[in-house]
Structures are given as C-alpha cells and as structure tokens.
Amino acid sequence: MKTGGVGVGRRLEQFKAACRKAGVKLTHQRLEIFREIAASTEHPDAEAVFRGVRARIPTVSLDTVYRTLWLLDGLGLITTLGPRRESVRFDPNLGHHHHYVCVQCGMAKDFESADLNALTIPASVKKFGSVKETHVEVRGLCAGCTKDTPSGKTPAARPPRRKPSKPGGER
Numbered sequence: 001m002k003t004g005g006v007g008v009g010r011r012l013e014q015f016k017a018a019c020r021k022a023g024v025k026l027t028h029q030r031l032e033i034f035r036e037i038a039a040s041t042e043h044p045d046a047e048a049v050f051r052g053v054r055a056r057i058p059t060v061s062l063d064t065v066y067r068t069l070w071l072l073d074g075l076g077l078i079t080t081l082g083p084r085r086e087s088v089r090f091d092p093n094l095g096h097h098h099h100y101v102c103v104q105c106g107m108a109k110d111f112e113s114a115d116l117n118a119l120t121i122p123a124s125v126k127k128f129g130s131v132k133e134t135h136v137e138v139r140g141l142c143a144g145c146t147k148d149t150p151s152g153k154t155p156a157a158r159p160p161r162r163k164p165s166k167p168g169g170e171r
Contacts, residue, residue, distance in 0.1 A: 011038035015031075015077055018076070024075070029057060032053050032060070033060075034068075046062070046065055049069065053065065093110050096117060096133075097110045097111065097112050100142075101138070102141060103141060104145035107142050116136045119136075121134065
C-alpha cells in the first residue's frame with residue numbers, strides 16, 4: 001500500500017537534508033530506494049524494495065539496495081522491525097519474555113516483566129487479524145555503548161553498525 005504524496009515529499013526533503021548534513025552523496029539510486037520506502041505503509045523488506053525500485057531502474061542491484069537501507073538506518077531515517085543485524089537471530093528461550101536490543105552494537109538480552117505481560121492489546125489491532133502472542137522489544141543504547149560515547153548519550157545519527165553481507169555470503 002502506498003502513502004499520500006504530501007507525506008512522501010516531506011520525507012524526501014528530510015532525506016535530502018540528512019544526506020547533506022552527513023556528507024553523503026545523494027545518488028539517483030539512493031533517492032529512488034528511499035522513495036520506495038517513504039511511499040509504502042507495508043514496512044517492506046529489502047527484496048520488496050529491490051523489486052519496486054528495479055521496475056524504475058532496471059540496473060539497480062540487490063547489494064545496492066541492502067547497502068542503502070543500512071545507510072538510511074545509520075542516518076536515522078528509517079528503522080528496522082525484527083532482527084537488528086544482517087542475519088537472523090535465534091532465541092532458545094521459548095517462555096514468555098521480552099527483549100532489550102542495543103541499537104549501536106546489536107546486543108540482545110532477554111528480560112521478564114509482569115507489567116508488560118499484562119498489556120492490553122488495543123481493539124484497533126483486531127482489524128489486522130488475531131493475536132497469538134506478544135512480546136515487547138525495547139531499543140536503546142547498552143551500558144557498554146553509552147560508555148563509549150563522549151557525552152554518555154545516544155548519538156544524534158547512528159553510524160552504520162558494519163557493512164552488510166552481500167547476497168550469497170560474499171564480502
């Protein structure tokens with residue numbers, strides 16, 4: 001599903017300003033990749049972004065899409081849902097619990113909370129479908145990463161965590 005043109009235009013202006021501020025070259029491919037994300041309400045994955053952009057730019061590569069998405073994440077212009085790293089994370093704890101995830105280093109820790117377990121699911125969620133389970137993912141800067149910043153506070157724009165792997169596991 002696509003979002004309205006006014007919202008996309010505002011997001012594109014924010015994107016251009018963030019690139020200028022960070023000294024990041026504003027290429028046609030980066031602009032089109034961001035436009036694809038900004039125009040969607042579906043939270044697309046990298047492959048969906050790739051398919052959408054490829055319809056307009058047949059020469060774009062999946063590698064370029066992945067690199068640009070991680071750049072956008074590092075600039076604080078998009079965020080991720082689910083795993084915060086390039087690979088899937090596995091959790092052997094099958095009991096009901098929640099997660100703390102460091103947005104800088106990717107550290108993930110389990111925690112339990114009776115208060116979070118008791119959260120009421122809003123009625124508006126029922127229009128999406130049934131709810132089988134819930135968990136809360138709390139994101140922040142872990143103690144180790146906070147210690148590594150000069151002010152001890154979250155940096156304004158997160159640097160990319162590391163270069164993503166190329167499809168097929170190459171570097």
